Amino acid sequence: MKLKSFFLGISVAYLMLSCNPKEILEPTNFVNLEFSIIDGDTVKTRKDNIKIPQRLGLVGLNVGDTIATFKDWNLTKKNQDKNVIDKLKKDIEDPELKGKPLRMVVVGGSLAAGVRNGGYNNENLSTSFPNLIALQMGIDFYQPYFDNADYNGFGTSLKTNENLTGGPLPKFKTATNNLAIESIDSKGKIKLKPFKGTRIDNFSLDTFSGFEFPEYFGGIRHDDSEPVYKRLFNNERYDKRVLKEKFDFILDCSNLGYTGYLGIHSGNKYFKGDMTTYRDERGGGGMFPNYSEHANFLLEVKKRKGLKGVIYNYPAPGYLPAIADFFKVEDVKKQLAIYQKTGLLESNIKYLYPYQALDSLMGKNINMNLKPYITTNKQIFGSTLPPERDEQMNKQTRMLAEYMNFAFVDIEDIYIRAYEERLFSVDNLKISKAMFFAEDGMSPTVLGNVIIANETIKVINNYYGIAIPYINTRDFLK
Structure with missing residues (x-):
């Protein structure tokens, strides 16, 4: 799967469409149009007008939309021995x-x-x-x-x-x-x-x-x-x-x-x-x-x-950055102590999973009245197993x-x-x-x-x- 990306101005982009009529798509509202070369064919960036739900399995927060193209890794099959x-x-x-x-x-x-x-x-x-x-x-x-x-x-x-x-x-x-x-x-x-x-x-x-x-x-x-x-x-x-x-x-x-x-x-x-x-x-x-x-x-x-x-x-799990690094137990305890809520985290918790409510709890831009756990007194989930x-x-x-x-x-x-x-x-x-x-x-x-x-x-x-x-x-x- 060979794939290159290059970014062209809008006028040049329309000229390139004539090379492959089957790939002509409706114009987008982007300042620059992006194209990809896949297996030698020119493929035009196509904006899909659908509302994308939160991706299952993504450890992190989706905060907006973007355009994604990929580079060519020049992958080749070796001669069979x-x-x-x-x-x-x-x-x-x-x-x-x-x-x-x-x-x-x-x-x-x-x-x-x-x-x-x-x-x-x-x-x-x-x-x-x-x-x-x-x-x-x-x-x-x-x-x-x-x-x-x-x-x-x-x-x-x-x-x-x-x-x-x-x-x-x-x-x-x-x-x-x-x-x-x-x-x-x-x-x-x-x-x-x-x-x-x-x-x-x-x-x-x-x-x-x-x-x-x-x-x-x-x-x-x-x-x-x-x-x-x-x-x-x-x-x-x-x-x-x-x-x-x-x-x-x-x-x-x-x-x-x-x-x-x-x-x-x-x-x-x-x-x-x-x-x-x-x-x-x-x-x-x-x-x-x-x-x-x-x-x-x-x-x-x-x-x-x-x-x-x-x-x-x-x-x-204890050696995945998402679990070992994103939320340190001691940092969460300090945050809870500010609100006299240390009891929401069990004393024997060894590491915390990267769920989004913790991001809001630890977020410096989130108002106290909106912080999860602080307002609901909900117990914070974590693992009591050592990260070994x-x-x-x-x-x-x-x-x-x-x-x-x-x-x-x-x-x-x-x-x-x-x-x-x-x-x-x-x-x-x-x-x-x-x-x-x-x-x-x-x-x-x-x-x-x-x-x-x-x-x-x-x-x-x-x-x-x-x-x-x-x-x-x-x-x-x-």
Whole structure:
């Protein structure tokens, strides 16, 4: 997905329209018109006259509208190394896969879909770490891209310095151009334009399935009623849909919700290397409505002899800037003390989640009579768990990978090292927190996706004894 942006005066813009009549759209009221080159075609910026609801999953506040275009990352597919592919396919027993190009599929949530700052769009899909891995492997990898003229998908948001509340949450402006939104109903539910492709390899949804508090986050947790699910699955159950596909290799990124708890976790039982009797029906993440669906999915995958893959664990919330940095417990306590309201925050709270009411509470521009909690005496929600990595979850996920005969990527460790600024790329570039994390404090930047892709390639190479080339990290320092 090659995409360039350049900004032209209004007179030049109208001249360029004649190059591609099918893309002629109604004039906008912008001083400068913007154009994008996507796959060699000129696509005109199109203002979509619809009211965009607050983006589910965006950690921050939407404070206005903007125009969003994207730069060309010059992504190219490597020449396929036959020795690499042969090693990954050599044990496959399915006759329908023998003699065919290697196919990799991905299951997971927002991280594997490339969602950044709440945006599910073509650029973020193209720079997602699964796509970057596929390019390095030299294989065809089909993403659920939107039409070129709808490249902004939905939820695309850009950071702004405008801060009317004066609070610590980042503020964003929502893109209103070149969206893939077909309609929005009276309740703000989005319907996306239909997917026109015939094959999907990246089945990741735009879901932050690890959080269960939509009343605080503004709806970070998604379910199967969300627009991407409807667009790609048409109400078909997630696991059933993916299992219809024939594939040789899988990246299971669904653990970015709860894979660490996938094992036998009813009562005091934990995963001990065997899921054959597992039937735990507790609620799960967005792609698997309950844990047992995911467990049963993996059991079905395990039946596919010779299939190889990767399993990722879950980043520790206490090492996400959105949780560890946006609202410091001590700062909130000081604010409450001004109003003699310290009792609204329990003494054993270790860290606070980035919900919007806290931004108003801490906002220096918000009048005391309008501050949440102060006027309502509502208890402030937070976590009593220390901001440490979950060793039990980490151990379970490693055991799960061993049970599946899959490689294991410790993404939790990657995130912790990025947060503590002791992360180095495979080509020895020191990665700062700001380089790895996007402005929302949760999703990785494009460079962050490159780091995750290279760390995955390193694990795949070591586990399967192959030599997929690494991505040149410095190509993304722009």
